[in-house]
Amino acid sequence: QQQVKQSPQSLIVQKGGISIINCAYENTAFDYFPWYQQFPGKGPALLIAIRPDVSEKKEGRFTISFNKSAKQFSLHIMDSQPGDSATYFCAAVGGTSYGKLTFGQGTILTVHP
Amino acid sequence: SQTIHQWPATLVQPVGSPLSLECTVEGTSNPNLYWYRQAAGRGLQLLFYSVGIGQISSEVPQNLSASRPQDRQFILSSKKLLLSDSGFYLCAWKVSRRYNSPLHFGNGTRLTVT
Numbered sequence: 001q002q003q004v005k006q007s008p009q010s011l012i013v014q015k016g017g018i019s020i021i022n023c024a025y026e027n028t029a030f031d032y033f034p035w036y037q038q039f040p041g042k043g044p045a046l047l048i049a050i051r052p053d054v055s056e057k058k059e060g061r062f063t064i065s066f067n068k069s070a071k072q073f074s075l076h077i078m079d080s081q082p083g084d085s086a087t088y089f090c091a092a093v094g095g096t097s098y099g100k101l102t103f104g105q106g107t108i109l110t111v112h113p
Numbered sequence: 114s115q116t117i118h119q120w121p122a123t124l125v126q127p128v129g130s131p132l133s134l135e136c137t138v139e140g141t142s143n144p145n146l147y148w149y150r151q152a153a154g155r156g157l158q159l160l161f162y163s164v165g166i167g168q169i170s171s172e173v174p175q176n177l178s179a180s181r182p183q184d185r186q187f188i189l190s191s192k193k194l195l196l197s198d199s200g201f202y203l204c205a206w207k208v209s210r211r212y213n214s215p216l217h218f219g220n221g222t223r224l225t226v227t
Contacts, residue, residue: 032213043203043218044157051213089157098164099145099212100172105156 004092006104013111019077021107023090026071030092034101035064035075038087047088048075080111115140119204119219126226132177132191134222136204139185144206146187147216148179151201163187164209199226 006023013019023033034049050057050064050073057064063076077084087108091101116139126132138144148160159172161179169179176195180188187204202222208214 034215036216041221041223043205043220045218046215049213049215093212095212098162098170099207099209099214099216100147100159100162101216103157108154 004090004102004104006090006107008107009105010108011110013080013109015080015082015111015113017080017111019080019084019109019111020074021088021090021109022072022074023092023104024070024072025092025102027092027094027102028071029094030102031095032093033064033066033073034091034093035062036089036091036103038089038106040086044087044089077109080109082111082113085109085111115206115217117204117206117217117219119222121222122220123223124225126194126224128196128226129193132189132194132198132224134189134202134204134224136187136189136219137185138187138206141185141206141208143184143209145209146181147205147207148187148189149203149205149218151203151221153200157203161189194226196226199224 004025035047036044037047038044048059048062050066052068061078066073087106089106090104093101119136146163149157163181177191204219205216207216
């Protein structure tokens with residue numbers, strides 16, 4: 001019940017295309033859903049986050065879509081660029097967990113020029 | 114502004130040797146602190162977390178231990194390293210009173226046990 005399932009494991013997109021990464025969760029106590037971006041040899045960095053009271057959040061080319069009834073959320077990267085090539089992690093956390101994030105397994109995104 | 118420091122960046126250690134990785138946070142007080150391990154091509158595994166000095170919770174029984182001797186210092190240790198301890202170790206912190214505050218990671222230590 002604590003798992004967050006992320007797909008696909010890897011994704012190859014052409015420059016200018018749309019990258020879509022999906023996550024699903026079971027624990028209804030989760031109420032904060034961040035996405036992290038990790039470049040090789042670096043620690044993950046917060047990219048964008050959403051709460052379940054909204055269905056969509058957009059920041060620049062990055063959009064989170066959230067479906068509370070389906071317990072699913074996804075990251076859309078519009079106009080994907082080679083510089084977006086990285087590993088992306090979805091995560092979830094609830095109020096009784098000492099702030100411990102439950103991470104998905106990650107998606108390795110490669111954007112070809 | 115807050116910063117997190119982790120060292121060393123890379124480390125090669127023989128099997129059976131001890132380990133000490135250190136993490137310090139600047140610019141905040143009483144943070145929640147976390148140690149994660151990332152195996153090659155894999156996800157993030159939470160090893161330990163701490164909500165205060167001397168308070169350590171272990172998520173995965175293993176060959177490692179953690180300590181928090183000061184408010185903003187978190188140490189990961191092992192008495193005898195195993196080959197399976199190889200990986201990318203990440204320290205992270207967040208504001209303690211807000212469970213949904215951002216988690217900030219250091220740049221990690223790449224540990225290779227030979």
